[in-house]
Structure formats: structure tokens, C-alpha cells
Amino acid sequence: MSVVVKPRLPVAVRIATAIVVAILFLYVIPFMIPNYLVSQFATVLVFAIAIVGINLVTGYGGAITLGHAAFVALGSYTTAILTVRYGWNPYATIPVAAALSWIAGWCLGFPALRLQGLYLALGTLVLSITVPPVLKRFDAFTGGVQGLNVGNPAPPASVPLDESQWIYFVSLAIAAVLYVVARRILSGPLRRALVAARDNQLVAAVMGVNRARLTTATFAMSSLYAGVAGSLYAMIVGFVSPDTFNVMMSLSLFVGAVVGGITSLSGAFIGAMFIQFVPIWASDIDVSLGGLVFGGALILTLVLIPAGVGGLAERWYLRACARLGWTEAAATETAIEASTRGAQHEAT
């Protein structure tokens, strides 16, 4: 698998793109839309964080995980227990949630090395089915079925924002940092090692890649993303209960990752919007429609656009740039072809 350098866009175009994105996230979403939607968009950001984690481990690490809700639960309950039972400042719990889920991911990543393909998918699926009963069983700690009331963190007095806007900006800041980190991970030598280990173990071995350690590290990193997402989720919802973190949440995140584009980090946001808003709209029509749409979307995405919506959008964007003469057309096509190939070869 060759590594393709994306055609570099002129500085002006990149600045323009950045300004559009900044206006969208810093002004349109927090200030232009109804308040209840702002907190939903905060949830979207949280889902996007978790999906970026899945992008890392499944899209680039080649390990299919169907149990990310388990790590989201770990993050959520860390925050909930520390704030409710020990009176911590909620923001102080975020690093703890990150560390705990990173450690848990490392411990589970160890079996992940030995579990090939399907078995890992199976193991993580079972893990996520086990989470709610375990949470209920240790009710002395977790509050059992009743859950724990975390409450929404209030904005500092000096900041003229309401609760939803505040938590939205907190989530946005953290999501932005984690997005940049993921971008960093996926550029340069580490990306090459990951892709080599995913697509051809022999080549990876020749390149001197220690696949086992790499998979564990990726798994741990993606768990950290899920844990941070969980921590923020507890603050947004203000309440945690076992049945939130059921198998449906795991599968939703997986659906979001695939629909957005399993190797597309920008697609994570689209995937997150999909899993946040589609069930809400669908359930207005019929309770069962959400699952049907999810299942259908999953299958259709893979059949029609294996690179996912995000991958498709990136492709259109690159083509448009080429057509406008901003980049070389030939380089664009190679990059697009390479990303298509990547999308088709995932996790074989």
C-alpha cells in the first residue's frame, strides 16, 4: 500500500475553508439555532469524538470493535461517581476518565492482539452487552437502575453563555484538540506503520512494525477517545443510567463510523450527526424505524459508497479544487484512488 501525499491546497483556500468551518462551529451552531438543538449538537461532538476513536482502531488499525459503548460508559461513570460521590469538579474528572479508559483499553487490547478479525468483533460485542447488567449489579457505587444525577455544569459567572452553549463550547474545545491529535497520529510514519500492519502483515514485519504493540496502542488510544466522550456525555445529559450504554449505543457508534467513512476523520462529525438526529426524526414516525434506517444505511453505505459520506465529500472537495485549478488534477486522482482502495481494503 503506497502512501499518497494529498495534494496541497493554496494557503488562501485553506484559510477560507478554516474560516467557514470556524463560523459554522463558533457562531452558527451555538448562537443561531434553537437552544435545545445546541445541546444536541454538543452530543454530536461527543459522538464524533468516540467515532474518531473507532476510525483509529477500525479504519486504520484494522480491528473491528463493536463495543465502544463500554468505554463510553467507563468515562461517564468515572465522571458521575467522582462528582456525585466524592464531590469532584466535573472538569477535573475528564483526565481521570481519559486515563482510566486508556488503561482499560490497553488491558483489553492485549487480548485484541490475539483475537483475529471476527473474534475481536464478537468479543467486543459481547463486552458491550455485558455492561448494563454489571452497572446494575454494583448499585452501591453506580446507583443501579436509578442511575446517578450528575447535573449540568454551570458556566462561570463571567461568561455570558447559558448551560447548553457552555457545555457545547467545552465539548468543542476538547473535540478540536482530540481531532488535531488524531490528525497528527495519522500523518507521517505512524500512519504508514498502521496501514502496513492493517493491509499486509508481512510487509509490516519487514518494515520493522511491531504489529502487536501497535494494535494495543491504537486500541488504548481509541478507548481514551471513547472515555473522554463518555465523560462529556455525562455532563451534557446531566445524568447516567446503565441502560444508556447498551449494545445499541455501541452499534450506533459503529454505524456512525461506517456511514461517515471509516477512514475519514471529518466524516466522524457527519456520522455523529447521523446517529444523533436520524433516530429522533425516525421515532417521530415510528419507534422501530430508527433501527431499520440504521441497518439499511449501514448496508447501503457499504454497497454504494464504501468510503462513507465523509470520504465522498472529501473526494468532491478535492475534485472541485482540481477543477478550479488550485491543485494538480493528476495528483488529486491518485489521492482519490488511493483513498478508495484503502476503503475497500479495510480490515481484511
Place this chain on the structure above:
Amino acid sequence: MTLFANQLIDGLADGAIYASLALALVFSYRSTGIVNFAQGEMAMLSAYVTWQLMAWGLPLIPAALISIVLSFIAGALLYASIVKPLSHASLLTVVSVLIGLYLALNSLAGFLWTYTIKALPSLFPKAHLQLGSFSVSAETAGIIAVVGVVLLLLYLLFETTKVGLAMRGAASTPDSAVLVGVSVPVMLLIGWGIAAALGALSGILVAPKVFLNPTMMFGVIIYAFAAATLGGFDSVVGAVVGGLLVGIVENLVGTYIPWIGPDLKIIVALVLIFGTLLIKPDGLFGRKKVVRL
């Protein structure tokens, strides 16, 4: 002692159900190398079909039999329409499609029959068989007997008939099966059909115990996964032994280890799966796979 014996028998009956569902997983895995994540949901739909046929006025046993036959056809159709076209697809695609199917089937049941619990009557009378000092419910004995008979029939099919032999050949070495004139796709189609029929049986047997609802198989499929993993995903004997073991362990642990109790029994499945995969990834009866770089 009587409690222990009763738990053991109950465990065997649960295990028989897990075994038939695990066997369904093994059949599809052996023939196409795919773990059918949607197997449990297919079984749940089969149970609903039985209920629907009864609602339309059929007696229980014919309704169950028709549902099993329909499930066979559905399994074969699933192979022809989805699994076969995916035979060269990446693992991610296969897993995603099956998860998609899982979600879609689950919602379909909710859409068609709503999420309220329904009662599917048991195939067996509410009697007790008195065996010396301890008694067994007719349901427990009946489940063990029915699954036993089905296993015997499957054994006869695979060991004594030409089609059974051809199916084993097609699953083991498809390239050579073609060269002796076996139509491999047809054999795999039958394999997926049998898998779905076995799943249907497990659904119909378990529905009276857990009540009919779209999420009824969540708990069961986990134990079936555990059974198939424990026995080895490519081993028929393993699925049966694994199923029975899981059933017994689950019951005994739930009864005798108060720390776990009935609520946390599900952790038995998790521990068994991860334990097996770590210690003996091919399971108790599975063949060792040579990992080629």
C-alpha cells in the same frame, strides 16, 4: 443434593437451547467463514412467525413446524442474496452488513409486532415427571429430548447420506468439491438453511421461558456465542458440548455463587469467551488454524 441435580438438569435444558443456536452459528461459520451476528434476531423472528401463525388459528405444533421450514427458506435466501455476493468482500464489509441486518431485523419485529411482550405457549405440558426423589418439569425434559432428536437427525444426515457428505466436502475443500461434481453454492445454501432452521428451533424453545419480544434473543445469543467459542467455531461436536457446558455452568454459578447471582450470570459468557480466546483460541474441539502471513 436435589437442588444440585435440579440445577444440573435445568442447565442441560438451557444448554440444549444454546447448543442448537451455537450449532446454527457453527454451520454458517464452517460453510462460509462468517459469524452470523444476525442469527439471534433471525431466531427471534422465527418465534414471532410461530406466534403469528397461531394468531391466525393454527395449533402450536404445525405453526412451529411451518415456521422452521420458512426459516430454512429464509436462511437459504439470506445466503443467496447477501452472503454469497460478499464472499470476496473485506471483513469490515461482512461484519457491517450482518450488523446492519441485525439492526434491521430487530426493528422489523418491533414494527410488525410492537415492543409489548407476547406469550408463546410452550410445546410441552405443564406437568412434572417424578424420577425417584426429584422431579423434572415436562418442559425441561421435553427440550432436552427435542434437541437430542434433532441432533441425532443431523448426525444421520451428515454421516450417512450423500448430500450430507457432499455438504461436509463443500465446507472443507470447496475447490475439490467442484471437481467431484458437487455444486458448492447449493450445499452452502442448504447449510445456511439448516442454520436458520436450528436457530428457529432455539427461538421457539426459548420464547416461552423469556417471553416473546424483539430483544428476547440478546441474552440467549451471548451464551450461544460463548458455547460456539468454547467448543470451537468450526466444530459441530464442540457446539453441542460447549452449549451444554455453558448451560450447566451458567445455572450452577447463578445458584451457588451469590456474589454473581442471577443478575450477573451474563458475565459467565463474557469470561468464557475471553478466557477461551486467550487460552485456547480454537476452542476445545476446533482445529488449529495455521495463520499465514
Place this chain on the structure above:
Amino acid sequence: MSLLTIEGLQAGYGERSVLHDIDLAISERKIQVVLGANGAGKTTLLRAISGTTTRSGTIMFDGKRIDRLSARKVVASGVAHVPQGRGTFADLTVDENIRLGAYLRSSAEARQDRERWLTYFPRLQERLSQQAGSLSGGEQQMLAIARALMLRPRLLLLDEPSLGLAPIITQSLFKTLAAIREETGMTMLIVEQSANLALEVADSGVVLESGRIVLRDSAQNLAGNDEVRRIYLGYE
């Protein structure tokens, strides 16, 4: 009257073409051997005949065209293919392998034939209930041939039967093949890389090079041909 006639055959894998414009004919009751180096297209030739690879051109078998038939139909028309690397059903027992060879035939016929072929391969008789995967290389080759014979084919395609076998075992294998032809008059097309023994039992042969037939002659003449002797028979 030739049993198999091939005209203008092209074959390959996907878009990669391996064989170009092959013409070949085998008469009934004859053994023909195909010689050639690695990658010359020998295996592809057999696979083209048995329909296990993409092909175009005319292949007539017993007066009927088989080049459009699926592999299964070709088998049913009386062509048995013993693939390279034997392709036994490793999970099944020896007896089951043999029985599966007769999948397309009635059980009564199969039972008769089973006895008959087992007399040719007594080693298999002793190992009937053993798993095929546990047999030695020579035994697996015997099993693969016995399984192919169970089809009661008119034409037997053998792909490098000597591969990985000790010379002494190869020798007895070819003796057995000669005896089978003697008794049943079965036509055989044998692909071989090291061809000493094959030319001894064969009637005629062709040499393949880069997907084309470059030489065709009687087995006797081929065995005496200097070029063939140098390249394929290991004489200097």
C-alpha cells in the same frame, strides 16, 4: 477418432492470459503427457479443460462442446481432474473421500467401483477410516486418483502427480496408472515437470513454453529428442 479436441484455446486468470492459441487432440485409450517448465501454462491447460478457469476457444469432448460448461457439468460429462497438490478433503476420512468421488453416480455402482479401485491401491484399503489429512504425500496422491476414478471418467487429467513424492513412489504410481489404462482403456492427460517416468507410460506428448505448444511428438521420439532430454529429463 480423438476423444478430446482443443482448437484455438486461450485461457488465464481474470485479465491475465496464460495460454495462447492452443491446439491439441488426444485419441481414445491413449496417455498424453504435457511437459514444460514452471509457469509454462501446464496447470492452466488442465484447468481450462475442466472449466476451473476462464477460457475461450473450442474444446470438444466426445463429440460435444464443453468449453462453455461450468466445471460441474464438465465433470458430469466424464472428465475427472486430479488437481495439483492433490486436493483431497483433508477433514474427511479416506473412505468418505472415495465415496464423495462417486457423488454423481448411483450408490450401487459406486460400491462396486470402490472395491475395484481399492485393489489397485491396497495402502488405502488399510487406511479407510483415517482422516485424509493425516496421510503421507504418496497416499494422498493415490487417494486423489482413486477419488477421480470413482467418477468412471472417460478422460483423466492429472496435474503433476509426482510432485513431492520420492522417486520410488512415483515409479509405482505410474505403473499403477499404466495398469489402469491397460485394463480400462481410460484416456489420460498428464502434466509433468520431471518427465522421465511419464514418457515411459505415455504414448505421445507436447511441450509447452510460455503458453504455446512448441513441440509435439510421440513419447518415444520426445524421450530421444536432445532438447527435451537436456531441459526436461536432466541429461547434459
